[in-house]
Amino acid sequence: MKSGAVAKAALAAEPSGSPTSALAIQNLSMRFETSEGPVTAVDDMSFDVPVGSFVSLIGPSGCGKSTVFNIVGGLLTGHAGSVRVGAETVAGPHRAIGMVFQEESTFPWRTVIDNVAFPLEISGIGRDERHEQARHFINMVGLHGFERRYPSELSGGMRQRVAIARTLAFQPSILLMDEPFAALDEQTRLLLGDKILQIQQDLKQTTMLITHNITEAVQLSDRIVVMTYRPGKVKRIIDVDLPRPRTSEVITSTAFGAYVAEVWNDLREEASRGMADAESASQMRPSRRS
Amino acid sequence: MSLISTVEAGQARLSFSTRKNLLRAAIVIAVIAVWEMAARSGLFYRDVVPPVENIVAALAGILVDPAFYRNFAITLGEIGVALIIGGTLGFLTGIALGVSRFLTKAYEPLLFYLGPTPKIVFFPVLIMWFGVGSGSKIAMGAISCFFPLAISVAAGIRSIDPVLIRVGRSFRLSTWQTVAKIYVPAIREPIINGIRLGLGIAIIGTVLAETKLSNQGIGFMIIQTYATFNIERMYGLLITLFVFAIGSNALLHRFTRR
Numbered sequence A: 001m002k003s004g005a006v007a008k009a010a011l012a013a014e015p016s017g018s019p020t021s022a023l024a025i026q027n028l029s030m031r032f033e034t035s036e037g038p039v040t041a042v043d044d045m046s047f048d049v050p051v052g053s054f055v056s057l058i059g060p061s062g063c064g065k066s067t068v069f070n071i072v073g074g075l076l077t078g079h080a081g082s083v084r085v086g087a088e089t090v091a092g093p094h095r096a097i098g099m100v101f102q103e104e105s106t107f108p109w110r111t112v113i114d115n116v117a118f119p120l121e122i123s124g125i126g127r128d129e130r131h132e133q134a135r136h137f138i139n140m141v142g143l144h145g146f147e148r149r150y151p152s153e154l155s156g157g158m159r160q161r162v163a164i165a166r167t168l169a170f171q172p173s174i175l176l177m178d179e180p181f182a183a184l185d186e187q188t189r190l191l192l193g194d195k196i197l198q199i200q201q202d203l204k205q206t207t208m209l210i211t212h213n214i215t216e217a218v219q220l221s222d223r224i225v226v227m228t229y230r231p232g233k234v235k236r237i238i239d240v241d242l243p244r245p246r247t248s249e250v251i252t253s254t255a256f257g258a259y260v261a262e263v264w265n266d267l268r269e270e271a272s273r274g275m276a277d278a279e280s281a282s283q284m285r286p287s288r289r290s
Numbered sequence B: 001m002s003l004i005s006t007v008e009a010g011q012a013r014l015s016f017s018t019r020k021n022l023l024r025a026a027i028v029i030a031v032i033a034v035w036e037m038a039a040r041s042g043l044f045y046r047d048v049v050p051p052v053e054n055i056v057a058a059l060a061g062i063l064v065d066p067a068f069y070r071n072f073a074i075t076l077g078e079i080g081v082a083l084i085i086g087g088t089l090g091f092l093t094g095i096a097l098g099v100s101r102f103l104t105k106a107y108e109p110l111l112f113y114l115g116p117t118p119k120i121v122f123f124p125v126l127i128m129w130f131g132v133g134s135g136s137k138i139a140m141g142a143i144s145c146f147f148p149l150a151i152s153v154a155a156g157i158r159s160i161d162p163v164l165i166r167v168g169r170s171f172r173l174s175t176w177q178t179v180a181k182i183y184v185p186a187i188r189e190p191i192i193n194g195i196r197l198g199l200g201i202a203i204i205g206t207v208l209a210e211t212k213l214s215n216q217g218i219g220f221m222i223i224q225t226y227a228t229f230n231i232e233r234m235y236g237l238l239i240t241l242f243v244f245a246i247g248s249n250a251l252l253h254r255f256t257r258r
């Protein structure tokens, strides 16, 4: 097992934006002006996502994960530092990046197949051709037979798979996902994780997953970026040397357990700081009931 | 098992809708019966509340009268053009207000104050601008249906789940594509409701204008029968107007369902 420090040093030595890194994040910082003064959500974060690899960004709730997601996706500007896709600096939504959102995001007025075909429709592909392609991605996420259903007729997990298939149909070279499984139960989460693994291995899809679930991060990732709580910094970068191809069965192995313990060690401190923060905030606020 | 339950649900729905229709027929019959009793009671002038059979006879007379169809077509045309002009402008205004916070701040209060104002107060001005013919009637109808459409489209756009807009941005949609592929389908229901409200008010606006100053149209015919005290025919004309208003609204309502 490589130690985190070594991994980080190795990364720093590697020239950013080299052909091996699909995504290079350098000295990224973001401040929000709020009614209670400025809040630094992201503070001087740097990490790389190598081509074809699966990188997870993990941290406690409120540490700035979605902020990083939105900046990398080009939906949020006003940051310091840079995000580069290959040699290009991200300024606005980039063609190479496909996003899957934390919230429910399927179009309720479109059937499954028309949801998935949406990005193809936008690029002007004819109806039959785009449906043909959409079917391929629908099968990939295991929704064969549900093409004509509307999102309201599906379960939450199925809707999230529709959203994933829709983004895959955009054929991004980098797939960005913000806690796509957050609203799902543990079993569905594991099985969907399997699907994601399989897709990633089939497509050699470069993926950056945002999560606060340790098991999920270890099960899926080649590299885990652990974030600190407020301001969000890189606490440690852990390279996961578990054999591929993996399935959800990997979680029973001892090596898996060791990785989980390692990540948990790093996160525990941050999570408890987050909790203390939330508690003190609720104590400071005058109670409305009394 | 699921098949059986579907069939049962179907039957339940059928009997429910039959009951609903029976109830509707009952209220119509009740109104007619009360009317007839009032007419026969001698409490009202026979000319003001004529017996049902006289109204039916007048209605039959109207329905074979070519003048009725000519005037009806004129009114229909005026309402149609009013709906197209006022509706399109209302729709575009609604989109602009819904998308831009700045425009909303600047103009929405105006919309809310002018919306419920009776548009007939503009009629003298419209006559000066568009003449006593169809022009001023169309303008009345257009102004009337502009407001409900603009208000409901703007509100509809503001109620769209913002994540859907972010999905559009992540797929690099142009502004036009965002409007056509996300805003419009997302607010299908508010649009149709706005058109329904707008249609109702456009009918009122147009017909009201016709009763004020004109020489053609259903409104003109109605006010003529009133002036010549041909009350039975007036009721007959009003019934045709009711049927038209209700029928066109019901037709639009069918579009709300997928």
Ligand SMILES: Nc1ncnc2c1ncn2[C@@H]1O[C@H](COP(=O)(O)OP(=O)(O)OP(=O)(O)O)[C@@H](O)[C@H]1O
Binding pocket: A032, A033, A034, A039, A041, A059, A060, A061, A062, A063, A064, A065, A066, A067, A068, A212
């Ligand atoms: N638009 C904004 N304006 C002001 N503050 C913001 C804004 N967006 C995020 N923040 C703040 O930045 C911090 C990080 O938020 P962010 O949504 O990135 O957290 P997160 O790690 O994604 O949390 P979660 O796991 O709950 O989704 C939070 O303290 C939040 O209050």
Ligand SMILES: [Mg+2]
Binding pocket: A065, A066, A067, A102, A178
């Ligand atoms: Mg988040």
